[in-house]
Amino acid sequence: MRYVMFACSAVAVLSAMPATAAYHLMTSGTPEYVAKSGLSVTPSQDWNRLGSRPGRNAESWTLDGLALNDMTFYGGIGNDETLFRDAQKKDMPLPHFSSTMLAPDVAQLFEGSYRVANNTTLMSVDSIEPAQVGDQKGFRFTYSFTKQDEEVKRKGEALGAIVGGKLYLLTFEAPAIFYFDRDIASARALMTSAKIGPAPKSN
């Protein structure tokens, strides 16, 4: 007998990122609007933007590949929307953002989304504190997680704010061994440069 719930018996492991995903160079010093929103950042070193998006209002940047350093921007997640694509909506639905959420609720939403999407119980939010996103009041939290079938312990840091009922979130995560410590300064520089304003017309 198999006791299998929530599609935990993995058969075909599908990656959200197609093998042919195109990369675009994000040049140091050039301000960029990200995640189809009014969220903008200015990189302090060159980054690579992935062509495919984790969700409609999200995009990811990397230095050496997402598995090693993953900067993801969520730009204006609206009320009752998920952070990223709800790929298994029927059997493993993702939690939804609510405009009334407080900072700890957002951290919990993020944790829950990762637990469901990565099929893991080893995910925790380790600290949370007030912070600024540009001139907006927001929050910063740290997290750590390990995915099933991989066993690589990853650390992450997130900066976010709810502006006009929409969630703006910048997250950086990398393997706890070597990569997180090496790249966190570059990621924080991106977060420090973040500004939330009206979305450009081209978006």
Add this chain to the structure above:
Amino acid sequence: MILRRAALTGAALASLVRPALAGDLPVAPVSVAAQLPSQGLAYQPQDKVERGIWMQMDEAERKFRTSSFVIRDKALNDYVRGVFCRTVGDANCAGVRIYIVRTAAFNASMAPNGMMLVWSGLFLRVRDEAQFAAVLGHEYTHYANKHSLQLFREVEDRSAGMAFFGAFGLFGLPFMLGELGSAFAFSRDMEREADAGSVTLLAKAGYDPMAASKIWEQLRAEQDATAVARNVASRKDKNGGMFATHPPTAERMATLKDLASKQAVVGTPVTNRAAYMAALAPFWAGFVDDQIKLNDFGGTDFLLTSLGTEGWTPQLYYARGELLRSRGRPEDLKAAIDAYRSAATGVGAVPEAWRGLGLALLRNGQTVEGQDALRKYMAARPDAADKPMMTMLAGG
């Protein structure tokens, strides 16, 4: 972020199995007792197919041995092994390795090489030691009767089958052979054997043999609750779900109860609920937290309500508050406030309930009361990692 999704594809499965032919004979039920000597400590795989499966499972076990998902707490492991050995007998349990895996779903399996996996989600879904023993006994019967090996022998193209193993990933691999079973009608007979085997083992060990039928009733109801809350059809009778290879429930429940009523139990049958609850106690809050964060409101609500029939504890109230607050509809927040209030005071009060209460009150527009609750949380947990945020929310 990186997303990796797992999905069961029926087409991929179907391509590997030979369609059942009219002349195929069902697997003849083999008694548990007759098979037991074949799986002792000294047993070695007998042919190429069996060696192949063992090799795959040995490799999976090597990874589980160092996996961060395996719970290594000595007391819990000793307890689980103790129940297993009592159920199957010391001689039969000697060579079996048990791994308790932190995964919030109801699952247990036993691989042909003697590796048993128990998922942490199982602990919340069985109510006492007898029910726990029923699941272990069921899995042991599959193992003793070499059911997964019989299934794998039916795979037409074994080299493709081996590649198929890879697609399951480590956590799916031990359950892959079971999944394969859903393609064969005769796997129903294996389930009947395992059911019968578990009832026999329960009775021999002095456990209440009725425990086996109770588990399946509880799980069926939980599947319904999940489906209602998600507004989808219940998966309880669907292929690929945990009930896929089970005979129709009514028949199965009746058969299990009938078998149990005919069993002569040694001495007075026991359920050992107190011992079970004591063993689980240090892990209960963590396992419930895993369950709440699955975003399965209906299933979790059903589970908590079921546990509440034996008495609502502050821990249970806290879990209910967390569940309601995580969904966060206006009516949920109001109900969460009540639940947190019950959790925050009295014997066994949960200090974190003040945190949940404060956050729920703030979201509900009750700022003064909410800030007061958060201050009580910080007084109770002065070293909390979220103190800077809570201080701000509490008004500085």
